Amino acid sequence: MTTSTNGKFDRTPLIAGNWKMNMDHVQGITLLQKLAWTLSDARHDYGRVEVVVFPPFTDLRSTQTLVAGDKLKVEYGAQDLSPKDSGAYTGDISGQFLAKLGCSYVLVGHSERRSVHGESDELLNEKLKAAYRHNLVPVLCVGEGLEVRQAGDHVIHTLEQVRRDLAGLDAEQVSRLVIAYEPVWAIGTGEVAGPEDAQEMCAAIRAEIADLYDDAVAAKTRLLYGGSVKAANAASILGERDVDGVLVGGASLDVGEFANIVRFEQHLVTD
Numbered sequence: 566m567t568t569s570t571n572g573k574f575d576r577t578p579l580i581a582g583n584w585k586m587n588m589d590h591v592q593g594i595t596l597l598q599k600l601a602w603t604l605s606d607a608r609h610d611y612g613r614v615e616v617v618v619f620p621p622f623t624d625l626r627s628t629q630t631l632v633a634g635d636k637l638k639v640e641y642g643a644q645d646l647s648p649k650d651s652g653a654y655t656g657d658i659s660g661q662f663l664a665k666l667g668c669s670y671v672l673v674g675h676s677e678r679r680s681v682h683g684e685s686d687e688l689l690n691e692k693l694k695a696a697y698r699h700n701l702v703p704v705l706c707v708g709e710g711l712e713v714r715q716a717g718d719h720v721i722h723t724l725e726q727v728r729r730d731l732a733g734l735d736a737e738q739v740s741r742l743v744i745a746y747e748p749v750w751a752i753g754t755g756e757v758a759g760p761e762d763a764q765e766m767c768a769a770i771r772a773e774i775a776d777l778y779d780d781a782v783a784a785k786t787r788l789l790y791g792g793s794v795k796a797a798n799a800a801s802i803l804g805e806r807d808v809d810g811v812l813v814g815g816a817s818l819d820v821g822e823f824a825n826i827v828r829f830e831q832h833l834v835t836d
């Protein structure tokens with residue numbers, strides 16, 4: 566992994582777009598092509614700020630063809646995977662298939678899967694292990710709902726998720742892991758956790774990883790914030806010490822908006 570030299574990051578910033586259940590494969594290719602053109606016009610340095618999109622499963626083959634054919638530097642991943650590698654699991658998608666499609670990353674435990682599909686920490690732990698079996702880097706999503714936040718238990722709650730989800734993973738795996746803190750009350754609502762909220766939780770997660778593993782592992786794990794991120798608020802969130810990137814939902818469907826988030830360094834206040 567390359568190291569950015571902007572003085573604020575010692576981990577390569579990662580800007581990720583979760584398309585959720587939007588964009589069929591034709592629309593997806595158009596979106597990705599426009600994004601690549603926009604970033605190319607802006608002479609974006611992908612070694613300095615990594616860019617990843619998470620299209621629906623049905624877009625992945627055309628995404629692979631476009632990325633390989635046009636030698637794009639945008640990376641891509643899937644929004645979920647099965648804990649199993651193959652067999653009688655109708656409707657599920659194996660990490661092996663995702664790796665074959667050139668995916669680098671896979672989302673695990675997005676709050677919409679935890680709530681809509683009732684995914685438990687035990688299942689997510691299995692999914693993380695499945696991702697590593699196929700050399701996919703998991704982006705593990707954690708975060709609290711509104712009631713937990715109002716009760717002031719957000720840090721305890723989120724660290725508990727981290728502990729349960731990471732059970733049995735080794736230090737090498739966790740140093741490659743990406744964890745996205747996505748407070749459920751800030752997803753798709755226009756409510757953004759402030760930069761200081763993002764920093765508070767990312768610092769707490771990093772300290773927890775140092776506790777569970779060691780400081781060297783904690784220094785490598787990348788921590789993202791997600792929830793109503795837009796070009797207008799991205800730079801201040803990304804300026805925080807422990808925030809290494811953002812996981813963007815709605816705004817990742819707008820090329821101009823997402824490209825401006827990728828180019829957040831233009832808006833960083835340097836001290």
Ligand SMILES: O=C(CO)COP(=O)(O)O
Pocket residue numbers: 583675747751752753754755791792793794812813814815816
């Ligand atoms: O869930 C999210 C990304 O995974 C955040 O979605 P929004 O950016 O639309 O709030």
